[in-house]
Amino acid sequence: MGRNAIDQNLLGEIEKLGAKDMELCMQCGNCAATCPLSSGTNTFPRKIYRYLQLGLKDKLLESPEPWLCYYCGDCNTDCPRGAEPAETMMATRRWLTTQFDWTGLAQLFYSSPKWQVAAFLTVTLGIILLFLFGHGPVITDRVALNSFAPPHWVHIGDQIMFAILGALLLSNGFLMYRGIMKNTPIPIVTYLTQAPVFLLHYLTQKRWRKCGTGPSSRWLRHFLLFSGYVVMEIFIIGFLENFQTDIVHPFWHPTRIFGYYATVALMLISGNMLYSRWYVKEEKLHRYSDFTDVFFLILLFVSAFTGILIHIFRLSGWPIATYTIYTIHVAIVVGMLSIMLPFGKLSHLFYRPLAIFLTTLKEKAVKESQVVFETVTKDVGDNFMGCMQCGTCSGVCPWSRITYYSPRQILRNISLETCTQATVDTTAWDCATCGACVEHCPRGIQIIDLVKSIREQNVAAKKLPQIFTAPVSSLKKKGNPWNGKPQDRLDWAKAVGMPAFSRENEYCLFTCCTTAYDTSSSKGCEMAGKSLVKLLALADVSFGTLGDKESCCGDQAASIGEKETFSGLEKKNTDMFIGSGVKKILTFSPHCMNTFKNQYAGLKNAVDTEHYIELLDRLIATGRIKPVGMIDMTVTYHDPCYLGRHNGIYDAPRRVLNSIPKLRLVEMENNRERSLCCGGGGGGLWKEYPLDHRFGVVRVRQAIKTGADVIATACPYCIRMLNEAITELNVENKIQVQDISELVLTSVEFSNDTKKSHTHITSLEQEDCHV
C-alpha cells in the first residue's frame, strides 16, 4: 500500500533531539521561500516540518533535504509564527544520523551525553592501556618517539581504525542512498560520470557559499576547519611515517608547514566556534547547542592542542612529556573519531556530500514532459484551472487503494507548467478513465479529458508505451485490437445463429471486439454474447448484425490518445451504420455505447444507441421476457464505469437482476456512483501490473467479502478483467463472473422445472356476507 502509517512517536523523538515549535507551523511555506538553497522539488524546511507534524517517518528517511541545509537561520528570522525551522532541520539531521546507524550506538549517544562521554573515555582508556603495555623502548636521554611508538605499527593501527570506521560510515551511507533513491532507477554510468560532483562538494562545500545572510565568514571558517582536518587525515592515513618522525625538518618542510597550518586552523576555528556556542548564545545561530556539538568541538580543539604539544615537547627535548602527551593525543583522536565519525556529528562529512550527490542524480533523472499548457487548454478549456487542490480526486481514485496516485498533482503540474515525464506523462498512462474523480470533483473538472489530452500529446511525440503498439497496429490494420481477422468476426456466434441485419430490423446488434475475439482462457465474454443473442431471439426482438463489416468502436483508441486511429474507425463505422440504414444500435459493451452515443459526431440525431441492459429491462417490464426460473444464489453487481458513472445507468441492471426469482442481490462496499473500476478502461486491458496492483483483484476481494456466489456485470472488459483476477487469486471455486444476460437466460430457460409461489393478500372486500 502506498499510504503512510503515521508514526506517533516521531515527533517526540525528534523533539528530544532539539526540534522546536512543531505545533506552531501552519505550513505557510515562508521558510522554504526564504531559504536560498531550497529549490525545485527539493523544498525545505516546510516539507520536513510537515513530515514531522504528521509523523511520516518513511518520508523523512527518503528526504535528502535535511542535509541540504547549512543552518543560516534566515528561516528562523522570517517565520511568521516565530518557529525555528533551522533548529528543527538540525535536529532532523541528528535523528537521521541515529536512523542511518544500524548499530544503534548513535541513538544511544545522541540520547545520552553520559553514554557518549563514557564511550569516549572507554576508547581513550583502551588506547592508553594499549600504549602502557604495548609501547616500544622508552628512551629518556633524547626524544625518540619513533621507538616509543613505532610509526609503522601506529600506521597499521590507524589504517585498521579507519577501515572499520569507514566501513561503518559507508554502510550507514548505504541506508541513506537506499532511502533517497527509492523509486528512482538510474544507470550506474550516471553515478560514475557524476562522481566529481561528490568530490567537488566534499572538498569545497561550495553550496554553502550560496547560503543566506548569516555571517559571511561561516563558510570560510568551516572551510579552514575542514582543510585542517583533511590535511591531518591525509598525514595520518597516507604519510604517518613521514609525519611522525624523529628528524627535525627545516621550517619550510611540507610536513611542518602543513602541520602548523592544520593545527592552527583546527585550534583557531574550533576555539572560535566554542566561544560562539558558549558565550555568544544570544546570536540567532548559536542559541541552541546539543551536547554533541560542544563535545565535538572540545575534542577537536584538544586533539589539535595535544598534537601541537607533542611537537613542542619534542623540540624542547622532553622525552617523558612527549611520550605521555603523545599517548594522550592518540587516545583522544581515536576516541573522538570512533565516537563522532560513524555515530556522531562528524558523520556529516560523508552524509552531506552524499545527499547532494544523490539529489543531483535525481535531478538528472527527471525527463521533460511532452505536455504543453496551451495544448491542454485548447483541448479541454481552462475550467481545470479552477482546481482548488483539495485532493478529493486522489481520495476517490481506485489507485488510492493500492498506491499513491494523484490526479491532483497532474492538475497542479499542468497549471503551474511544471510537468515532468514522471509526474505527469507516465502517471497519466495509469489512468483507467473510470470517472470516479470526475464524479466527485467539487469543482466539476473533467479530469479524464485532461488525461486524454496528455496521452494525445505523448502519442503525437511518438511516446506511445510499448504495450500499446500491438493493439494499435492491429486496430489500424484489422479494425480490432485483438489481432483477429476481420472475416472471422462472426465466428463466435455461429452456434447461436446470429441473424444478419436488414433494413427492417429494429436493432443492429454491435458486437464488441473483446467479445468477438475472446482471447481469454475463460471465454467469459463469448459466452455472455451468446446468451444475449439467445435471449433476444426468445423475446422476438427484431435485430440483426452487420458482422464482419463492423470495426472496433475505437473506445480504447480514443482513450489512449490515438486520435487518428480513432477518427479512422469512427468514419468507417459511421459510414457502415448510415449506409446500412441502421436506426438503432444495440451494443453489448457499455464502452461501444458510450463511444457511439457521445463521441461519434456523425451518429448524433441520426442513430440511437442503447446498451442491451436497457432493452432487457424493458423486455422484462413489458413481460416479453419472463425470468420465472429460480436462481438460488447470492449475486453482487459490479457497475461498469461506462454504464454507471459515464452514462448514469444504475437501476436498470439491478431491476433486471431483482426480477429473477429467489436471486439475492447484495451490494459491494463500493457500488453505484462509488463503484470501483475493473481496470479495463483507458487501455487497461493491455497494461501489466503486479498482482497487488490490479483493480480487478481489489474488486474481486470486495465481492468475496459480500458472500456472493456470482459477480454479475454487463461489460466485456469487466468480465475479462474480473475473470483474470479470479484466476490469479485462485478463487474460481468461491466466486464466478457472469454477465447479466447469462443469468437471465438461465432463469428463462429453466422455467419448466420451477414451481410458482404466490402470496396471499388479505382483502377487506366482502363478496358475500360477513358479520
Added chain:
Amino acid sequence: MSERIGFYICHCGINIAYRVRVAEVAAYASTFPGVVVARDYLFMCSDPGQELIESDVKKYDLTRVVVASCSPRMHEKTFRSACQRAGLNPYHAFHMVCVREHGSWVTENEDDATEKARIIVRAGLKRVSFQNALIPSQFSVNSNSLIVGGGIAGMQAAIDIASAGFKAYLVEKAPTVGGHMLQYDKAFPTLDCTACIGTPKMVAVGQDKNIELKSYCEVEHVSGFVGNFKVTINNKARYIKTNCTGCGDCAKVCPVDFPNEWDVNTKMRKAVYLSFPQAVPVRYVIDKRTTAPCRTSCPAGTNVQGYVQMVKIGNYQQALNIIMERLPLPGVLGRVCPHPCETDCRRALVDSAVSIRDLKRFAADHARLEDVPLPEVEEIDKKIAVIGSGPVGLTVAYYLRRKGFKVCIFESMEKPGGMLRTGIPDYRLPPAILDQEIGHILSTGVTIKTGMALGRDFTLASLKDQGFDAIFLGIGAHVPVKMNIENEDADGVVDAVPFLRKENLEKAGSAKKRVVIIGGGNVAMDAARVAVRSGAQSVSVVYRRTEQEMPADHEEIEGAKEEGINFITLVGPKKVVTENGRVIGIECIKNKLGPVDAGGRRRPVPIEGSEYVIACDMIIPAIGQSVETEPVLKDTHFDLTARGTFKVDPFTMQTSEPGVFAAGDAVTGPATVVEAIAGGHKVVKAIERYLNHEMDLFDKERKQQEENTKPDEKNFVPIPEDAALVARAKSVFIEPVTRKSSFEEVDMGLSEASAQSDAGKCLNCGGCCECKLCVDACKAKAIDHDIKDEREIIDVGSIIIATGFDLLDPTPMTQYGYGKYANVFTNLEFERLSNATGPTLGKLLKRDLKDRMKFTEPPKSVAILHCIGSRDINYHEYCSRTCCMYALKYAHLLKDKCGHGTMVYNFYIDMRCFGKGYEEFYKKVQSEGVRMIRGKVGSITEATNGMLTVVAEDTLSCRMLEIEVDMAILCTAMEPRSNAQDVMRKFGIGIGADGFFQEEHPKLAPVSTPSSGVFLAGACQGPKDIPDTVAQAKGAAAECMALSAKGIVEVPPMISYIDPDVCVGCQVCIVLCPYSAIEFDYFNAISVVNSAVCKGCGSCAGHCPSGAAKVRHFTDQQIFAEIDGLLLN
C-alpha cells in the same frame, strides 16, 4: 426654445477622463439647442461641484440641468438636492446620464469612449426637456416592528428595538427561542459557553414589556407596505395553556417517545415536551401530527394509537377506556374485527403491521368493564326506541345513554346480540363474552324488551304513540339470498344463515356427512367450520374464483384448511342434483379468470362443457343476505335502495321518514361489525342533533367533507431508519385436532409479554396518541387537547427577517457513511454531545455500535472533516465561513475533555480564520498538538470493531494518508432554510444564486432588501458566525428604529399610475405586478395603483393593452426622446 439647459460633465478623478475627452464632450453639448452653459469639472459630486450647479442656475436662469458622470445609483440624489436647493423641482429639472459605468469603464479606446459619451449625453439632453414636476408622497409609519425568527439575530434585534422604546413582535416557529446558537456548546474563539451568553438574551425577550414573544407561531401572510404592514400570524396549537408551570409531570406519564429535534435526534423526548431545560417560554408543547392511519382507517374512528400505547406501558384499564370511547363491544371486536387498521399500519413498511386486533382483545381481557368511567351528564328526558340489538343497535343505545338519553331496545329474539349471537360461531366468539359486554351496556341504564318483533308485536306508529321521540332501525340483514339454480329448494339445501343460527343457538348437530359450502366469504368459512364441528365427515368449499380473490379473512381460510376443509376453487354451481327430492350432489362448472371487473377482481368465466358433479348430502349456500323490510313497510312508507336496503342520508342516517334513523346491515347490506358500529356513531350524533333541533349543522359538514383530503405521508412521524425488525406477535391457537370436535374458542389470545412487545412496535404515526394521561397528571390543569390553531393579524411598520439557516444533511454523501457508521457525527450532533444539556451531559463519548442513542467511552482519536458540502459544486459552491473555526474549537474541546493524548486530525482545504482573535485561536489550538492535514477526505470506512479509516491526501507532503480514528465529525455546510422560497414569496424579497436571501447591495446596503421596510439579519442572508450575526441584527434593528423614529416615510414619485379614463378594467396588470400594488376598483371597474406599494418597475406600463398604465418619469414621450437622442446622427 424657452428651456435653458445647463450641462456638466465630471472627470471623476481620472475614472472618466482617462478615456473620455470630457472637454470635447462639454464643447459638443454647448452646441446643442437650448444649452446655455456646458462645463467639465474634476469632481461634480464634491461641494464645489454642487455649488457650481447652484450658482449657474441662478446666474443663467437655468430651467434644466444635465449631469454626465457616474451611475445614477451613486449620485442622482446628490444632484437632485443641489437642484432643489437652487429652487428647481428636481424631477422636472434634473437628469443624470452615466458615462462612467456605461462609458469610460467599458470602452477600450479614447475615441470610442468619447463618441459613446457624446451619444449618451445627447440622449439625456433630448430627454430632459420633457420631464415633469413630481412631488414625493409621504406616509405615516407604524412604530411596531416584526421580527421573524427567534435565533440570536432575532433576539438581539428585538432587544435593541425594545430598548429604544418601540414595540417588537418576535415570531418563532419552534416552541422555544434560542435558535442554533443555543444548541451549540462553546462559541469560538473565546470559548464562552453559549448558554451563558445566550440565555440572558432569551430571558430578556421573554420578559421585556416591549417585546411580544410569539413562539410556536408562523407568519402566514403579509400585506401592506413600508410603515404599514398587516401580518397574519398562525399561533400553532400547543395544546397547553399559558398557565403551564413547566413542572414536567405530563412528560413523566406520556407513553410516546420521539427523537428530540433540539438534540438532533441524539436523545429521546416525549410527545409532550420542552426542548431543553432553559427553553423560553418554559411552556410544554404537545407534538401532534395528522391523525394516525390506523385511526383514520378504523370505520368507527377508534383511537387505536392511544390504546396500543396504553398496552405498551401496561395500563390496560386506560386502554379499555380509550376503546370504549368508540367501541361498545371491545371483546367482540377484539375477536372478529377484520382490522382494516392493520392494513394501513405503517409499521408494515419496516417489518409487519402491529397486531392491533389482538391487542384490543388483550386489553378487553385484562381490564374491567365496570371500571370504565361514564361521563357525568344530566338525565335528558327524551326517549329513543332502538329496534334490533345487533352491534349497531347496541352502539346507538350505549352512546345515546352515555349522553343521558333514555333508551329502550326492542329485540325479536329471546336473547340480545343479533348477528353476533346467531351468525358468529361460538369457537370464534364465546357467548359468555357477548353476554358480559351486552350486560355492561344494559347496566348503564338501557332498557331492553326481548321477544318483541317489529310488525308482529309493535309497529313504528305504536312506538310514536308510546312517546318515543326518535326511532332507530337496526334490524340487520337476515334473509338468505337465493342462488337461482335448479332444485334450489330441495331437501338438504340449507342456507348458511339459518344453519348457523340453529347451530349457534341450539347446538343441533344438523350437518350431514358430506357437506358442500357455496361461497368464499367469512360466512362460508364459518358455515364450513361449524359443519365440521356439527358432525360432517367431509366439508368442501366451492368458490368460483381462486383462493386469492376470496373475500374471507386470511386467518379464517387458514383455520379452515387446518381443520381439513377441502377447497374447490374456480368452480361455480350449476344445479342441485336430487334423488327423490333429496340432495345427492351438486353439478358444477369450471371457471377461468376473465378480465378485471368493477370491484377490482378478475371475473370468473365458465368454461363450456366442463360440467361435473360433486356428490354430497348437504349444500349450504353462503352467497349473501338481504334485509327483511316487509314488517317495517306495513304501516309506514320508506324509500329503499335497489338492493332492498333502507335509503338514508349518508350524513344524518335519517330515513325518508323524519325522526326515524337506520344503520348497520339494514342500510349497507351485509357488512362487518365495525362498519355497523361506525354507522351507529353517525346515528348517535344525528339523533342528538335531531332532538336538539340542530340538523342544520350537518350542512356545514357536508361542505367540509368535500374539502378534506387524505393525510399526506409527510405529515406522519417519519419512520425511524434504524428501527429493528421485530416479528409479529402471534396468538396461541388450540390444536386443529381438538378444536374440530368442540365449539371452544380457538384463539387463546396474546401473552402479556408478546402483547407489550408488539405494542412497542407502534411508530406513533400521529405523534401524540391522545391517551390523555397527561390531562390527569397536570396539576395546573393546563392541558387541553382540543385547542386549535389560531390566527391573528398584527400591524407593524417594519419587518426583520432572521430565519437563520439549515444544516446540510450529509447522508447522500455515502462516501462518509453518515447514518451508517455509528461514530460519524455531524457538527451539530457533536455540539449537542458537548453541551451540558445534551445526551451525554457534556461528555464527548463514542456511540455504541448497536444503539445510536447510547454513548460509551471517550474517543482516543478523532478526524474532523472540513468543507462537507461547502466549496463543492455538487452541493454548495460557497464557503460556509464558520466551519474552520468551529472545527478548531472541536479540536480544542476534544483535547480538553478527552485528555491531551487524544489524537485530533483536521482535514482542511484552506484555513479561513478571518475574524478578530481567530488566527490567535488557530495558533493556540495548533500548539495543543492538533494535526492539520491539508486535503479533503475521500472516504471513510468502518471496520468490524467500529474503527473508522479516513483516507485523504495530504497535499502538502504529497502523500496518501490512511488514518484510523474512533470518531469522525463532518463539518457540514450551512444551507438556506428549506422554506426560504416560501418566506421569499411572503415578504416579497429576493433569493440569490446561493439560495440565501439577497440583500439590496452587498456592501452599501447589507441589511436592506428591495422591499422597503423589510430587513435581513443573520444567517438567512448568508453563512455567518455569531459576531457577524449580532452585528447585522443590530444594523437591522437600527434600520427599523430609524423608520419608527422618523414616523414618516417618503415614497419616490417615479411610480405607475393608471389613467382612469383609458383603463378598460382587463386586470392584466394586477396579475403582473410583482409587488401586488394594483387593486381593482369594482365600482368603477378599473385598476388602481396603490402609490405606497408601487415601486415603479413598469411591468404594468409595458404590458397594458390600452396604454392606460404609465410610469411617471418614464413616459413614452421621455423614452422616445431619449431613443431619438441615441439614434440621432
